[in-house]
Each structure stands twice: as structure tokens, then as C-alpha cells.
Amino acid sequence: MANNIQQHKAEATLNKLIRYEEGVMSRKQWLNLQRIKGAYVEESTKNRIQFNRIKYNRMSSYKEQGEYEKKCNEKVVCYELHFPNQNSFWDITKTEYDYFNSLILAEDINTEKYNLSNRIEAGIATEEEIEEDMDKEIEFMNKYFSN
Numbered sequence: 001m002a003n004n005i006q007q008h009k010a011e012a013t014l015n016k017l018i019r020y021e022e023g024v025m026s027r028k029q030w031l032n033l034q035r036i037k038g039a040y041v042e043e044s045t046k047n048r049i050q051f052n053r054i055k056y057n058r059m060s061s062y063k064e065q066g067e068y069e070k071k072c073n074e075k076v077v078c079y080e081l082h083f084p085n086q087n088s089f090w091d092i093t094k095t096e097y098d099y100f101n102s103l104i105l106a107e108d109i110n111t112e113k114y115n116l117s118n119r120i121e122a123g124i125a126t127e128e129e130i131e132e133d134m135d136k137e138i139e140f141m142n143k144y145f146s147n
Contacts, residue, residue: 034083041081
């Protein structure tokens with residue numbers, strides 16, 4: 001039951017319409033468009049809150065200031081969508097990050113299956129090619145499915 005609710009929330013998030021530079025589209029459509037353009041995602045960390053000197057100076061006690069500094073130095077996970085040929089990125093949600101990775105994973109799986117099956121069906125695949133493809137498939141599986 002909880003898994004279905006989580007999936008429903010994820011779908012609702014991805015299907016939400018937002019105005020981008022390219023026009024009004026769902027997050028799913030926009031992420032797919034960015035993937036086609038060559039964008040990639042990264043997981044990184046950033047400070048929980050940005051340091052604000054004015055806020056810091058207005059605090060009444062040293063203890064308050066110490067707690068504020070701890071919050072500022074605390075690292076949290078963030079997800080970034082990097083654009084090709086640019087030094088810019090967008091912060092995205094974990095749901096969007098997972099969806100983008102699933103698009104890449106599905107594309108890799110389809111490409112691997114397509115290449116291997118075509119050579120075998122055509123009857124032009126040698127034993128060495130089949131063995132080489134199997135090694136690539138094992139490498140692919142280790143890349144995405146090993147923890």
C-alpha cells in the first residue's frame with residue numbers, strides 16, 4: 001500500500017506542468033528533452049543553509065551563534081541537472097533525479113539488447129564477438145545493479 005502511494009506521489013510530481021524556456025510542459029517531458037540535448041545528473045552536497053552575516057550578528061548569545069554556525073556547516077544531499085557545453089545546472093528533486101537515471105538505464109538496456117540480438121540474428125556474430133558482448137553486459141550489470 002505504501003509503495004503505491006509513493007509511486008502515485010512520484011507520478012504526480014513528474015506530471016506537474018511547469019513553464020520552462022521551451023514552453024509549458026510536464027517535468028517528465030522537460031527531463032526527457034534535456035536528456036536528448038545531452039544533459040546529465042549528479043548527486044552532490046551543499047550547506048544546509050547559507051550563512052547570513054546580518055542574522056548572525058543579531059543573535060543575542062554565543063550559544064545561538066554556535067548553533068547557527070553548526071546549521072550552516074551541516075551538509076545535505078542535493079541533486080543537480082547539468083547542461084551540456086555550459087557551466088550551469090538546475091537543482092532538481094530526488095524524484096526527478098531517479099526518473100532521469102531510469103531513462104538512461106532503459107536506454108542503455110535497449111541499446112545493449114538491440115546490438116547483441118541483431119548480430120546473432122544475422123548470423124554474423126562470431127564466438128569472440130558474443131563473448132565480448134557478454135563481457136560488456138556483465139560490466140553494464142555491475143555498473144547499474146551492484147551496490
